[in-house]
Amino acid sequence: MYRLTFLFRSCFLFFATLQTVAGFSQKKTIDQKIDSVLKLMTLDEKVGQMNQYSGPWAHTGPITEQGDFLQQVKGGKLGSLLNINGVQHTRELQQIAMQSRLKIPLLFGQDVIHGYRTTFPIPLAEAASWDLQAIELSARIAATEAAASGIHWTFAPMVDIARDPRWGRVMEGAGEDTYLGSQIAGARVRGFQGKGLGNIDAVMACAKHFAAYGAAIGGRDYNSVDMSERTLWEFYLPPFKAAADAGAATFMNSFNDLNGIPATANSYLQKDILKGKWKFKGFIVSDWGSVGEMVKHGYVKNNYEAALAAVLAGNDMDMESRAYRNHLAQLVKENKVPVAVVNEAVKRILKKKFELGLFDDPYKFSNAQREQQELNNPEHKKIARDISKKSIVLLKNENNLLPLSKNIKTIAVIGPLAKSKMEMLGFWSTGWPDSNYIVSQYEGLQNKLGTGAKLLYARGCGIEDSSRNGFDEAIAIAQQADVVIISVGEKRDMSGEAKSRSNIHLPGVQEELIKAIYSTGKPVVVLISAGRPLIFNWTADHVQSILYTWWLGDEAGNAIADVLFGDYNPSGKLPMTFPLTEGQLPIYYNHFNTGRPAENDRDRFYRSAYIDLSIHPKFPFGYGLSYTNFKYDNLKLSSATIKDGKTIDVSFTLTNTGKYSGEEVVQLYLRDEVASVVRPVKELKDFRKVFLQPGESKQVTFIINKEKLSFYNQKLQWITEPGKFDLMIGSSSDDIRLKQSFELNGN
Ligand code: GLC
Numbered sequence: 061m062y063r064l065t066f067l068f069r070s071c072f073l074f075f076a077t078l079q080t081v082a083g084f085s086q087k088k089t090i091d092q093k094i095d096s097v098l099k100l101m102t103l104d105e106k107v108g109q110m111n112q113y114s115g116p117w118a119h120t121g122p123i124t125e126q127g128d129f130l131q132q133v134k135g136g137k138l139g140s141l142l143n144i145n146g147v148q149h150t151r152e153l154q155q156i157a158m159q160s161r162l163k164i165p166l167l168f169g170q171d172v173i174h175g176y177r178t179t180f181p182i183p184l185a186e187a188a189s190w191d192l193q194a195i196e197l198s199a200r201i202a203a204t205e206a207a208a209s210g211i212h213w214t215f216a217p218m219v220d221i222a223r224d225p226r227w228g229r230v231m232e233g234a235g236e237d238t239y240l241g242s243q244i245a246g247a248r249v250r251g252f253q254g255k256g257l258g259n260i261d262a263v264m265a266c267a268k269h270f271a272a273y274g275a276a277i278g279g280r281d282y283n284s285v286d287m288s289e290r291t292l293w294e295f296y297l298p299p300f301k302a303a304a305d306a307g308a309a310t311f312m313n314s315f316n317d318l319n320g321i322p323a324t325a326n327s328y329l330q331k332d333i334l335k336g337k338w339k340f341k342g343f344i345v346s347d348w349g350s351v352g353e354m355v356k357h358g359y360v361k362n363n364y365e366a367a368l369a370a371v372l373a374g375n376d377m378d379m380e381s382r383a384y385r386n387h388l389a390q391l392v393k394e395n396k397v398p399v400a401v402v403n404e405a406v407k408r409i410l411k412k413k414f415e416l417g418l419f420d421d422p423y424k425f426s427n428a429q430r431e432q433q434e435l436n437n438p439e440h441k442k443i444a445r446d447i448s449k450k451s452i453v454l455l456k457n458e459n460n461l462l463p464l465s466k467n468i469k470t471i472a473v474i475g476p477l478a479k480s481k482m483e484m485l486g487f488w489s490t491g492w493p494d495s496n497y498i499v500s501q502y503e504g505l506q507n508k509l510g511t512g513a514k515l516l517y518a519r520g521c522g523i524e525d526s527s528r529n530g531f532d533e534a535i536a537i538a539q540q541a542d543v544v545i546i547s548v549g550e551k552r553d554m555s556g557e558a559k560s561r562s563n564i565h566l567p568g569v570q571e572e573l574i575k576a577i578y579s580t581g582k583p584v585v586v587l588i589s590a591g592r593p594l595i596f597n598w599t600a601d602h603v604q605s606i607l608y609t610w611w612l613g614d615e616a617g618n619a620i621a622d623v624l625f626g627d628y629n630p631s632g633k634l635p636m637t638f639p640l641t642e643g644q645l646p647i648y649y650n651h652f653n654t655g656r657p658a659e660n661d662r663d664r665f666y667r668s669a670y671i672d673l674s675i676h677p678k679f680p681f682g683y684g685l686s687y688t689n690f691k692y693d694n695l696k697l698s699s700a701t702i703k704d705g706k707t708i709d710v711s712f713t714l715t716n717t718g719k720y721s722g723e724e725v726v727q728l729y730l731r732d733e734v735a736s737v738v739r740p741v742k743e744l745k746d747f748r749k750v751f752l753q754p755g756e757s758k759q760v761t762f763i764i765n766k767e768k769l770s771f772y773n774q775k776l777q778w779i780t781e782p783g784k785f786d787l788m789i790g791s792s793s794d795d796i797r798l799k800q801s802f803e804l805n806g807n
Pocket residue numbers: 120121142171215268347348557
């Protein structure tokens with residue numbers, strides 16, 4: 061008997077020890093680690109994690125108050141800082157954070173919108189490339205450089221659908237189309253986050269501005285947004301869903317009120333949709349001061365109520381308004397905010413810090429040597445040049461003036477942007493002091509032609525002043541030249557945040573300068589650099605060749621020269637409609653037909669038309685020319701009918717019938733002819749960017765599946781309905797080359 065007891069006891073002790081050892085050595089999950097930190101935190105420390113302040117070095121919004129944020133950091137009362145540049149600064153601040161009681165590392169955020177050290181084309185320009193791989197790579201390089209410079213988090217991609225070019229922030233997004241915008245949103249999130257948080261070259265993405273900020277009434281920034289829920293779901297939410305599906309670590313809500321509720325306190329958006337229906341596990345940060353701005357909205361009486369409204373609606377972190385810092389702990393103590401709400405927000409924030417690896421090594425991103433290497437990597441400039449040239453849109457090329465011969469003798473380079481450097485960067489570059497990093501358009505020509513051609517230069521006029529004093533000099537050099545290149549457009553602070561323009565014509569007297577040069581009779585190429593669609597009808601109607609060059613960043617000059625001289629055949633397509641005049645706005649291609657559609661510009665008698673203006677844009681969505689031509693034929697559908705849940709294969713032959721190799725963005729549009737809610741006259745549902753040598757043909761295929769036929773009905777159900785669909789394949793939304801219909805049958 062005794063022996064049996066001893067044996068049993070030994071076995072028990074053995075397994076008990078085994079379990080204990082296993083228990084300790086078993087790696088704690090991140091959630092277990094978060095819980096163990098949370099248990100140690102005071103209420104003040106928890107609230108601290110829900111605050112983000114801007115560093116004193118730069119501001120990207122109205123300055124509230126500085127106070128001594130270093131004390132907040134030292135006291136473990138701050139979760140994140142933004143606008144802190146470089147490993148030196150971030151290391152210093154992280155060292156201060158490590159003096160706090162719990163040593164919770166700081167998050168460093170920055171608006172790395174289109175490049176960090178290497179400035180890439182603005183996002184609207186990259187959208188014009190329709191090259192998802194190139195766009196993802198651009199974000200990848202931006203993340204690599206930012207992460208090497210101590211940054212953990214970029215406030216990008218901006219995925220706001222925008223149909224009104226008066227709104228200056230169109231430059232930050234992907235334009236007017238939901239499908240293209242969704243594809244690009246996913247590409248950018250994947251680019252920023254790379255192989256996943258925790259990798260040394262990955263930064264957290266931040267899908268913004270949630271939601272519908274781009275629909276500001278009148279194109280006036282921060283203005284109200286009012287739309288049906290169906291419009292919200294159909295056109296404005298999908299890019300955010302695409303970002304969430306791609307794993308975006310964070311979201312940022314928006315300044316605007318949406319249907320009367322400020323987005324920052326909009327629980328329908330943040331809790332019902334994002335954290336509820338979409339099961340988003342990251343955290344939401346407010347936009348600069350937007351928590352406190354709800355007082356101005358007239359939604360709350362004071363910051364105490366603002367903090368209450370925002371935190372209960374799902375806003376996890378307060379950027380810059382200090383409403384959370386000043387009132388959240390009190391709200392919890394008064395039982396107005398359950399501590400569980402604070403715990404949930406803090407857990408979401410801590411989870412990202414664990415996933416980034418900051419608890420294991422707070423200085424992981426603060427390596428001066430890596431910063432030096434990555435911020436001076438010549439490969440990055442090559443990549444920037446590649447996507448820059450792919451973003452350029454050829455709007456006109458009469459008599460094939462372009463590409464220019466490299467043997468050309470004399471070129472007159474005229475215009476206020478021809479030698480400009482900083483203007484090539486756009487509104488959201490990260491502001492490096494030295495401009496020698498940037499290749500101006502003039503330098504791009506010099507690099508391309510060397511001493512082979514004589515370059516004459518005259519500024520001609522300013523960007524926005526009214527002086528014509530420079531015209532004579534410009535005319536004089538034009539008369540000496542074989543060809544004239546005129547470089548016009550916007551200043552980099554004419555598009556961007558809080559840069560709405562009621563008049564989006566070429567600013568100043570730039571178009572008069574073009575007219576004056578045109579009158580010399582010399583062949584003229586116009587380059588237009590801007591952050592938005594502009595209006596330049598006279599130029600478009602008279603000048604031989606026009607390239608829309610957006611703001612292309614560091615490699616602007618080289619990329620433009622590549623296109624001007626045919627080393628790259630332009631392939632860009634407009635991601636936004638270009639209006640004839642502001643009076644048409646908002647104007648976009650995927651509009652409804654109405655009950656009285658105007659068949660043409662003469663058809664105005666009791667028609668949905670203007671009596672004094674065409675209803676057609678100057679340049680439509682998806683438009684862009686090439687130095688070569690493409691033929692579309694042999695359209696084939698695998699079936700003329702499709703059963704719900706099945707697919708149809710669509711194929712056609714694309715042929716390069718010109719003498720230059722080039723890429724064509726073939727666009728697939730669908731129209732649901734009859735449905736329980738009216739449907740757009742056409743909707744982009746797929747596209748391919750196809751490279752062809754001269755004379756080469758390729759078969760292009762698409763698959764029509766249920767997703768492409770679905771829409772939100774009146775009850776906001778994502779459904780399909782039986783009926784006839786028109787399939788259109790074209791080179792732009794209004795250059796349809798192939799058409800066929802098919803029938804969706806019921807079950
Ligand atoms: C700005 C912008 C937002 C940006 C943030 C931080 O006001 O609206 O896009 O990320 O503040 O700079």
